[in-house]
Amino acid sequence: MPESNYYYVRTRFNGPVLVERTYSPEIKVREGSLKLYFQFMADGNTNKFGSFFIEIGNRRYRMTLLIGRGRFYVVEE
Structure with a gap:
């Protein structure tokens, strides 16, 4: 929620x-x-x-989130 300067984590799509x-x-x-908005699945992949x-x-x-295994990297632009 960038306009409100916060983020949240749920266990599933509409879960608590x-x-x-x-x-x-x-x-x-x-x-x-x-x-x-994106999800890390139980196996570590992102949706x-x-x-x-x-x-x-x-x-x-x-x-950047990569395809498969939930890997990502960050670079300064």
Whole structure:
């Protein structure tokens, strides 16, 4: 929920919220080729793949989720 500066974790799609965390308003999270809603499945894979962006001050990072096994990487742009 980037407009409200928080994120949450659920055990399943419409299940109860397990964790809800806020983060600094100085951190901006933006969609890229990946929407900001995705799931890690029980086997560690994600249900979607692509990139989104995280801006902290004047630095911008791209986080990319890869196909299969829940692997990801982050690079500074």
